[in-house]
Amino acid sequence: MSWTLMDKCCPKCWHNPPSNPCPKYIECRIKGPLCHDSSECRKLRARRLNELMFGRHGIKVRVALASCTLAVGAADVYYAVQEFVRESGLAVDVDIVGCHGLDFIDPWIEVVKKGLPPAIYANVNPEEVSNIVSSYLSGDVSKAFAIKYRTGTAKGEFLVPTLDELEFWRKQVRLVGRNCGIINPESIEEYVARGGYLGLVRAIKKSPDEVIEEIRLAKLRGRGGAGFPTWIKWKAVKDQVSDVKYVVANAEEGDPSAFSNRLLIESDPFIVIEGMIIAGYVTGANKGYIFVGAEFDLAAERLKKAVEEARKYGLLGDNVLGSGFSFDVEVFQDAGRYTSGEETALLEEIEGKRSSPRVRPPYPVSRGLWGKPTVVNNVETLAHAAVIVREGWDRYATIGAEKSGGTKMVSVSGSVRRPGVYEVPIGTSVKTIIDGLAGGPPEGVKLKAIEVGGPAGGFLPASEMDVPLDYDELLKLGVAMGSGILIAIDEHKCIVDLVRQFMVFFVSESCGKCVPCRVGTREMLEILNRICCGEGGQEDLELLQELGETLKNASFCALGSGAPIPVLSTIRYFREEYLTHIREKRCPADTCPVSREVVRYEG
Amino acid sequence: MRGNVRVRVDGTEVEVDPKSVLLDAIKKAGVAMHSFCQAGEIYRGASCRLCLVELPNGKLVPACAFPVSDGLEVRTRTAKTLRVRRSTLELLLAYHRIECWACMRKGDCVLVKMATDLRLDGIPVCAECPLHPEECLLSKGILCLGPLTLAGCDAECPATSGRCWGCRGPVTREDIVVRALKRYMELGFNIGEVVETAEIFWSAHPFLEKIKLVTRGV
Numbered sequence A: 001m002s003w004t005l006m007d008k009c010c011p012k013c014w015h016n017p018p019s020n021p022c023p024k025y026i027e028c029r030i031k032g033p034l035c036h037d038s039s040e041c042r043k044l045r046a047r048r049l050n051e052l053m054f055g056r057h058g059i060k061v062r063v064a065l066a067s068c069t070l071a072v073g074a075a076d077v078y079y080a081v082q083e084f085v086r087e088s089g090l091a092v093d094v095d096i097v098g099c100h101g102l103d104f105i106d107p108w109i110e111v112v113k114k115g116l117p118p119a120i121y122a123n124v125n126p127e128e129v130s131n132i133v134s135s136y137l138s139g140d141v142s143k144a145f146a147i148k149y150r151t152g153t154a155k156g157e158f159l160v161p162t163l164d165e166l167e168f169w170r171k172q173v174r175l176v177g178r179n180c181g182i183i184n185p186e187s188i189e190e191y192v193a194r195g196g197y198l199g200l201v202r203a204i205k206k207s208p209d210e211v212i213e214e215i216r217l218a219k220l221r222g223r224g225g226a227g228f229p230t231w232i233k234w235k236a237v238k239d240q241v242s243d244v245k246y247v248v249a250n251a252e253e254g255d256p257s258a259f260s261n262r263l264l265i266e267s268d269p270f271i272v273i274e275g276m277i278i279a280g281y282v283t284g285a286n287k288g289y290i291f292v293g294a295e296f297d298l299a300a301e302r303l304k305k306a307v308e309e310a311r312k313y314g315l316l317g318d319n320v321l322g323s324g325f326s327f328d329v330e331v332f333q334d335a336g337r338y339t340s341g342e343e344t345a346l347l348e349e350i351e352g353k354r355s356s357p358r359v360r361p362p363y364p365v366s367r368g369l370w371g372k373p374t375v376v377n378n379v380e381t382l383a384h385a386a387v388i389v390r391e392g393w394d395r396y397a398t399i400g401a402e403k404s405g406g407t408k409m410v411s412v413s414g415s416v417r418r419p420g421v422y423e424v425p426i427g428t429s430v431k432t433i434i435d436g437l438a439g440g441p442p443e444g445v446k447l448k449a450i451e452v453g454g455p456a457g458g459f460l461p462a463s464e465m466d467v468p469l470d471y472d473e474l475l476k477l478g479v480a481m482g483s484g485i486l487i488a489i490d491e492h493k494c495i496v497d498l499v500r501q502f503m504v505f506f507v508s509e510s511c512g513k514c515v516p517c518r519v520g521t522r523e524m525l526e527i528l529n530r531i532c533c534g535e536g537g538q539e540d541l542e543l544l545q546e547l548g549e550t551l552k553n554a555s556f557c558a559l560g561s562g563a564p565i566p567v568l569s570t571i572r573y574f575r576e577e578y579l580t581h582i583r584e585k586r587c588p589a590d591t592c593p594v595s596r597e598v599v600r601y602e603g
Numbered sequence B: 001m002r003g004n005v006r007v008r009v010d011g012t013e014v015e016v017d018p019k020s021v022l023l024d025a026i027k028k029a030g031v032a033m034h035s036f037c038q039a040g041e042i043y044r045g046a047s048c049r050l051c052l053v054e055l056p057n058g059k060l061v062p063a064c065a066f067p068v069s070d071g072l073e074v075r076t077r078t079a080k081t082l083r084v085r086r087s088t089l090e091l092l093l094a095y096h097r098i099e100c101w102a103c104m105r106k107g108d109c110v111l112v113k114m115a116t117d118l119r120l121d122g123i124p125v126c127a128e129c130p131l132h133p134e135e136c137l138l139s140k141g142i143l144c145l146g147p148l149t150l151a152g153c154d155a156e157c158p159a160t161s162g163r164c165w166g167c168r169g170p171v172t173r174e175d176i177v178v179r180a181l182k183r184y185m186e187l188g189f190n191i192g193e194v195v196e197t198a199e200i201f202w203s204a205h206p207f208l209e210k211i212k213l214v215t216r217g218v
């Protein structure tokens, strides 16, 4: 293999982890060499950076390979590109890249040639590949979906927008997602070439307390659902006296309709690992686990690869970059259960037990994995931490809402023209995301509600769409931010039926440990089934509310206390729809069994 | 008492070991408390949610698992705790196969104690009856209405003077009624006679009609 940016530039480089690591190793990758002066070594770097951009021969085709694109045939596109290269005999590098989060352009490829604007082609099918690439190479970009920047050299260039001219790109603030769809998720080199691991470098030059202070000033709150201030968690673990501590990254992402964590770890696994190392350094933990959802095979594979590479270059292991601090990471793939994402159930599962939540307190910060102090953070939270340390809290805190800094990757689906993952400042209005970024509903369709935060989030009526996407503001309306899910619901959907489907989800995912959730979800489903079948009575609404209050107050963990939120929020905002089912024995959207023959779900 | 912490339970201050849980403090304060899952040998940690107590901020926490701390204040019988506990117990009982007449827990059943305290009906007198299943009046051929009658009297009659006449009114849960009637039949009682006996106290109760209906199905 040829020389990569991660390798020693010449025998003068003494970086030799773990026995003799060079503290400047990361900075030296791009700016180097730092300890000696050699134009040869500088040229080596410049040449390699150029290669990463345009390939070894000046032409590169990148194929987006992530679960989302693979689901719509990206693998065939990849083979088609390879075949094209083989048959044409052209010297073209074919590379993989993660995903931008623009679901509606999948599968997509990017073609780059020196001197031409890098062009992104959308909804590519394998048969078109040779046409697309040939016409691009002949200097014609008119068929592209977008180009990255203008060079003024290509034919049809002015028919095609640059990414930044597209509203749904320009209006995003891509902090944690800045590498998604840009770098090869299997190459640590590309991550480092884009400033990766500089956050870690900055962190270990500071004291743990200084880093915690930065995280505090950045107003970072956990992206896993509850929005807990991250600095408090980190400080609590740091202040514990214990020789063993752990950092656990939560990449379970069990919420149906959430896909932003998956996108992040499939497209940029490195940033999560960097965040974990920083968390480890700050809290005094030497071991980290990444808890990956059962369905996320590709993500787990990429994380494992990223861990291996980080070890190889001395970013994990003993004496990280000469700081004296040691840290290692293990990727743990779970058995696939919704409660596994709960922070204590997840610890149980890593310990090899049944993944039911533990009694809290004690919280994981004092008694976590194997009884040791443990930080459990969502992967996106950790990625944000890496960004904050790299960019500085002052820049970060200017983005976002008053009490909650930075951005959130939001998974938008449902009745919108451009479903996908969008990274926006916290506090951006739901309307801006749905209409501005995701393009609003298709022609002729009207939205009636937005489901916010996934199954335990809640429904907002379309009239409340101006609410900022912010933990506190949403709670005021009785819905929760959750993991940043927005599902646009149009008038052809029945709210009661959607709520019922969420309840089916809770019934099957309840771990069965505590009474209110185990039995209460079933009872609530029974009532919802009744209503959808036209057998509901007026008193059923009160019954639902009463049960809902019980689940909210008495459940052991947040699955049970979140389960009634869709019901409660829709009884609040869409009471009429329930009443139509109950009184008029009619489903306004005409989708419920009440207007059809049905199979009843018997709990 | 060095090192102990002070906890206020419904206004009464008690001193307890810092390692104890709220339930210990509540017991020490002499306050009667509901609890279920921590009572047996197979404690799985705060899973029944029947011992919930209220903190000053309105949050409900399980007394059996919540650690004490100095100055902690709890209320055990607020409207909210009772409402939530009642509803939770109702859920717990909803899937419970109630056959108290043949149950090893009868005579000393926590469920029936909590149910009567929380004004929940659904459990028959047999649950409170101290007679061992083998001494049950039914096995002696005496028509006791215990299996069909709401508990709450501490099985006053079978415990002292003889059979239950059903003065507290009928259990209305259909599955229990069906099982109870089956039990009568197994032991050779005439269902017509059972219904006649029940009419003494329940003649005006709409449920008797339902029993008659059920009987036809048995």
Ligand SMILES: Cc1cc2nc3c(=O)[nH]c(=O)nc-3n(C[C@H](O)[C@H](O)[C@H](O)COP(=O)(O)O)c2cc1C
Pocket: A221, A222, A223, A224, A225, A226, A227, A228, A230, A250, A251, A252, A253, A254, A255, A338, A339, A340, A341, A342, A343, A344, A376, A377, A378, A379, A381, A382, A557, A558, A559
């Ligand atoms: C039923 C349930 C499922 C959860 N699933 C996830 C999940 O998939 N991913 C996640 O990050 N947090 C999940 N959480 C939240 C975690 O318990 C925990 O709060 C979070 O990982 C903390 O990270 P943060 O502080 O970075 O937000 C779940 C919580 C519950 C109650």
Ligand code: SF4
Pocket: A009, A012, A013, A014, A015, A022, A023, A024, A025, A026, A028, A029, A032, A033, A034, A035, A036
């Ligand atoms: S500064 Fe460090 S990494 Fe760079 S050449 Fe010198 S020893 Fe190697």
Ligand code: SF4
Pocket: A339, A356, A357, A509, A510, A511, A512, A513, A514, A515, A517, A518, A555, A556, A557, A558, A559, A560, A561
């Ligand atoms: S609330 Fe549901 S998921 Fe959570 S412990 Fe109870 S039964 Fe399990």
Ligand code: SF4
Pocket: B096, B097, B098, B099, B100, B101, B103, B104, B105, B106, B107, B109, B110, B111, B112, B123, B126, B127
């Ligand atoms: S006595 Fe009755 S209520 Fe109590 S456990 Fe036995 S069957 Fe259940």
Ligand code: SF4
Pocket: B100, B101, B125, B126, B127, B129, B130, B131, B135, B136, B137, B138, B144, B145, B146, B147, B155, B158, B164
């Ligand atoms: S004596 Fe009566 S109350 Fe007691 S167990 Fe028998 S039937 Fe039930």
Ligand code: SF4
Pocket: B125, B149, B150, B153, B154, B155, B156, B157, B158, B163, B164, B165, B166, B167, B168, B169
């Ligand atoms: S007759 Fe009345 S008091 Fe006597 S056992 Fe039956 S219900 Fe209780």
Ligand code: FES
Pocket: A066, A068, A069, A099, A100, A101, A102, A103, A104, A106, A259, A263, A420, A421
């Ligand atoms: S396009 Fe990749 S997440 Fe959808």
Ligand code: FES
Pocket: B034, B035, B036, B037, B038, B039, B045, B046, B047, B048, B049, B050, B051, B052, B062, B063, B064, B065
């Ligand atoms: S006794 Fe069951 S939760 Fe406390």
